[in-house]
Amino acid sequence: MDIDEVYKDIGEFGPFQQKIFWSLSLMQIFCAFHNIHNVYIGAEPSFKCIHGDKILNSCLKNNVPCDRYAFPGDDFSSIVSEWNLICDQGYKADLVQSFYMAGFLIGSFLFGFIADSYGRRCVLYSTAFGVSLMTILSVMAPSYTVYVTLRCVTGMLSAGFGMVSFTYTSEVIGQSKRGFMAITFPVMFAVGIAMYSLIAWFFRDWRYLALVTATPGVVGFYFYCSVPESPRWLFSQGRVPEAETVLETIALKNRGHAPNKAVQLRESSAEDVGHTKQKQPGIMAAFKHPELRRRTLNNMYTWFVNCCVYYGLTIGAGNLGSDMYISVALSGLIEIPAYFATWLFLDRIGRRPSFTWTMMVAAVVCMSIMALPDGYPNIRTALALCGKIGISVSFCIAWVYAAEMYPTNIRNKAMSVCNMTARLGGIFSPLILAVGRSHPSLDFLVFGAMTFLAALVSMRLPETANVPMPETIDDLDRPRSSERETILGAAITEDKLKLLEGEIGALEYEDAEVHT
The missing domain is CATH 1.20.1250.20 (MFS general substrate transporter like domains)
Known part of the structure; x- marks a missing residue:
């Protein structure tokens, strides 16, 4: 039997697979938090430019820097008010998102290679931990340079989690449910954008808002303790007995008992996969x-x-x-x-x-x-x-x-x-x-x-x-x-x-x- 045939026998979307599916789908909400992180944390609050004995409500002409800035409003705080990213330094607030996306680009390649070489599971829990850790460290960043560096690393880790979570989910559910997954993941991402706006409305201090986006790290414990390796990845690596064991575990958790007959994959197919990859x-x-x-x-x-x-x-x-x-x-x-x-x-x-x-x-x-x-x-x-x-x-x-x-x-x-x-x-x-x-x-x-x-x-x-x-x-x-x-x-x-x-x-x- 091949893996798709096994899924038809043990369940294409059983309770255990649904648990994995919905946990990773909901995590796309937190991925959205990080992707639009800078919308609020890099927002420009109302300010006053103090230059000599003048107090202005706007920047000086020709990008002349002010002597100092004051932020009289208490509407919200951001990295702009934290490090005076105003007027001639205003571009630095937008640059944070560019560094994040640069890290995202690097992470897409880096963690794609790691996931293909060492497995999906290790990438899932390590990137979930990593995103939370980098976010917590960014809250304590002493300077703009340190902050933007940490955001770049966060982008790398976020790319790894988002990409591999999509791949892993597609590999542990049956073929007939992948179309539903392809719609659910982006829908959850869109919901995350709206939810982040609501959270930002409640948490007006940028450090507290950033800490909220660090909460997904606890999911790393779930993947480390409860989620098996992708059976498709194990099969592609020629580790057929391990793939069969994982599929039997999925059947057991779906039905409450072992499958009626032992799962037996065609080992020749794994060899064919490796041979095909070489060509x-x-x-x-x-x-x-x-x-x-x-x-x-x-x-x-x-x-x-x-x-x-x-x-x-x-x-x-x-x-x-x-x-x-x-x-x-x-x-x-x-x-x-x-x-x-x-x-x-x-x-x-x-x-x-x-x-x-x-x-x-x-x-x-x-x-x-x-x-x-x-x-x-x-x-x-x-x-x-x-x-x-x-x-x-x-x-x-x-x-x-x-x-x-x-x-x-x-x-x-x-x-x-x-x-x-x-x-x-x-x-x-x-x-x-x-x-x-x-x-x-x-x-x-x-x-x-x-x-x-x-x-x-x-x-x-x-x-x-x-x-x-x-x-x-x-x-x-x-x-x-x-x-x-x-x-x-x-x-x-x-x-x-x-x-x-x-x-x-x-x-x-x-x-x-x-x-x-």
């Missing part, structure tokens, strides 16, 4: 074939833009002029219907039109915000939320769409390239927002122009709805017959969707969710 093309194969190169370069840019604009609209929601807490909470809640709408768009109008037009909506809305005169904060917020819906849907589509257009033997590697460029977009997003502080609404012009160009570029991508997925690079050179595609597409749609659920579940991902 896999390298990551540069995504650039050597002309058609793959065109698709990869196209996806690299569209993923960069989607991640950049997604985090730009999320983090920038607090700078729209309306209530900071309500704006950010709404920007998270608005993603939930967007994710469910994604599957409706994919089935009804196809991949490419859905991808292109949702980006076009986000582009037009962002540029409309720039054209809006001052004094309309509520309208600005409403437009930004519309843009957030568009970019959330397109970013979610990007995962499914890209997975379908690459051959099976290079899919994971090509998706890793796309994910890397997406994280680069996350690094640049706070820097673009920093430009908007000194030149109001210019950040939305940049976001709109980038997204409009990405929408145009995406029109060159192939449609993949109801089209057989390529298995090898050689399949791309075969002529495409529309009649053949229609017949085959109709015949294999159900199998293709099931295969995609398995492929996407195995990808070492963030946003998202989704957005992840």
Whole structure:
């Protein structure tokens, strides 16, 4: 038997698997806390600039530093008031998020390698502990330099936990439930954005707020004591007896008794897996074939833009002029219907039109915000939320769409390239927002122009709805017959969707969710 057949026998989504699934799903809420950590902890409170005998309510012209700053309001505190990140030093507050995303990029590669080499379980509990430890240390940071360094390390650990938790969950549940998982994780992330706004409203001191985000570390104890290693990972490493033991343990905890017959995996399949891995093309194969190169370069840019604009609209929601807490909470809640709408768009109008037009909506809305005169904060917020819906849907589509257009033997590697460029977009997003502080609404012009160009570029991508997925690079050179595609597409749609659920579940991902 292979592992999917075993799951059908012992339970694809039994009580023990549900326990793991929901614990890791709920942890995406805390992942969201860290990803938008700087929205409130790096927010700028009201201040007064004291220069000589003058007391001003704004910065001096030409970025001339004030002699000192006073923060008379007691609304909230942040790292801005802690280290006077005002006026000519204001860019440093935005730079914290860029360093966090840089750590996120590094952690995606580092912990992906560790998880593949040493197992999923050790990464889960070590990164859960690590995120909490780094967050607690950041609360006690004596200087800005120490703080930003700790946030970079936190980003690395957070990336490891988020990515491996997605992979691990997909490996301990049955194939038929992976589609449900693919929706649940980003939905929980969106809920986390809204919850963080509520928590920030209660905890106005940035140190107490940071400590709240350190609480997930206790989950590390749970994974260390209660959760077994991924049976799929053990099987891929040739550790078949251990994989069989884990599967029997899952059956025992699901049913309350051992399975009727002993679990016996085909050891030859494990050997075939190892043999197949040796024949896999390298990551540069995504650039050597002309058609793959065109698709990869196209996806690299569209993923960069989607991640950049997604985090730009999320983090920038607090700078729209309306209530900071309500704006950010709404920007998270608005993603939930967007994710469910994604599957409706994919089935009804196809991949490419859905991808292109949702980006076009986000582009037009962002540029409309720039054209809006001052004094309309509520309208600005409403437009930004519309843009957030568009970019959330397109970013979610990007995962499914890209997975379908690459051959099976290079899919994971090509998706890793796309994910890397997406994280680069996350690094640049706070820097673009920093430009908007000194030149109001210019950040939305940049976001709109980038997204409009990405929408145009995406029109060159192939449609993949109801089209057989390529298995090898050689399949791309075969002529495409529309009649053949229609017949085959109709015949294999159900199998293709099931295969995609398995492929996407195995990808070492963030946003998202989704957005992840």
